[in-house]
Amino acid sequence: MIKIWGRPTSICTQRALWGLVEAGQPFELTLASATMGPNGHVSKGNVPYGIVDTPAYRAMNPNSTVPTIDDDGFVLWESIAILTYLAGRYAPEKLYGSDPRKLARATQWMLWTGEYLLEPLHVLVMELARLPEAQRNPANVEKARLAVLKPLAVLEEHLGKQPFVAGDAFTLGDIPVACDVQRWLHFDLKRPPMPNITSWQRRLGVRDGFKRYVAPKEHHLAG
Numbered sequence: 070m071i072k073i074w075g076r077p078t079s080i081c082t083q084r085a086l087w088g089l090v091e092a093g094q095p096f097e098l099t100l101a102s103a104t105m106g107p108n109g110h111v112s113k114g115n116v117p118y119g120i121v122d123t124p125a126y127r128a129m130n131p132n133s134t135v136p137t138i139d140d141d142g143f144v145l146w147e148s149i150a151i152l153t154y155l156a157g158r159y160a161p162e163k164l165y166g167s168d169p170r171k172l173a174r175a176t177q178w179m180l181w182t183g184e185y186l187l188e189p190l191h192v193l194v195m196e197l198a199r200l201p202e203a204q205r206n207p208a209n210v211e212k213a214r215l216a217v218l219k220p221l222a223v224l225e226e227h228l229g230k231q232p233f234v235a236g237d238a239f240t241l242g243d244i245p246v247a248c249d250v251q252r253w254l255h256f257d258l259k260r261p262p263m264p265n266i267t268s269w270q271r272r273l274g275v276r277d278g279f280k281r282y283v284a285p286k287e288h289h290l291a292g
C-alpha cells in the first residue's frame with residue numbers, strides 16, 4: 070500500500086491525496102507537519118503533528134516538508150512530481166490520455182499555479198485563518214487579493230475556450246489549479262464573477278478525490 074505523509078490542510082498534500090484517489094490506489098496517510106496540528110497553527114501555541122523533523126523523515130525528504138510518498142520503496146517528494154508519477158505509473162490513459170503533449174500541457178498549468186497563485190494564497194490563509202489576530206495585517210490581505218485576481222483572469226479567459234485546463238478532458242493538470250482555486254473561493258473576499266472558473270469547478274466537484282480532500286472548508290480555513 071502507498072504511504073503518504075502530510076496534512077489535509079496543506080494544498081500540496083491535497084494535490085497528492087486527490088491524485089491517489091484518481092490513480093485508484095489504496096493508501097495510508099500519516100499526519101505530519103511542523104506548522105499545523107490537530108488544533109491549528111503553531112503561531113497560536115498549538116502542538117504540530119510533528120514527524121517531519123525526525124531523522125527518519127529527513128532521510129526520506131531532507132526539506133522536512135509535506136507531502137512525501139513511499140510506493141513500495143520508491144520515495145518521492147514535491148507534489149507535482151508525485152502527481153506526475155502517480156499518473157504515469159497508474160493511470161496514464163485516464164489522467165493525460167497517454168499523450169506526451171497532453172502531459173506537457175497539464176504540466177504547464179501545474180507549474181503556472183505554483184508560480185502565480187500559491188504564494189498569495191499562502192499569505193491569505195495566514196492572515197485570514199492561521200495567525201493570531203494581533204499579528205495580522207489587512208494591507209497584506211489586500212495586496213494578496215489583487216495578486217490572485219490577475220492570474221485568475223488568465224484562467225478565466227482560458228476556461229472560456231475549453232472545459233478543462235489541458236483541453237476537452239480532465240487531466241492531472243486540473244488538480245493543483247483546482248486546489249488553489251477552491252481555497253480562494255472559501256475566503257470571504259471581494260471578487261468579480263468568473264463564470265468559466267465557476268463552471269469548471271462545478272465539473273470537478275463530482276470527482277471523489279475533490280469531494281474528499283479539496284472541497285471541505287475546514288481543509289482550507291483551519292486556524
Ligand SMILES: N[C@@H](CCC(=O)N[C@@H](CS)C(=O)NCC(=O)O)C(=O)O
Pocket residue numbers: 076079080081082101102103104105121133134135136146147148149
Ligand atoms: N513545492 C513543495 C512544497 C512543499 C511545502 O512547502 N509544503 C508545505 C505545506 S503546503 C509544508 O511542508 N509546510 C510546513 C509543514 O506543514 O510542516 C511541494 O509542492 O510539495
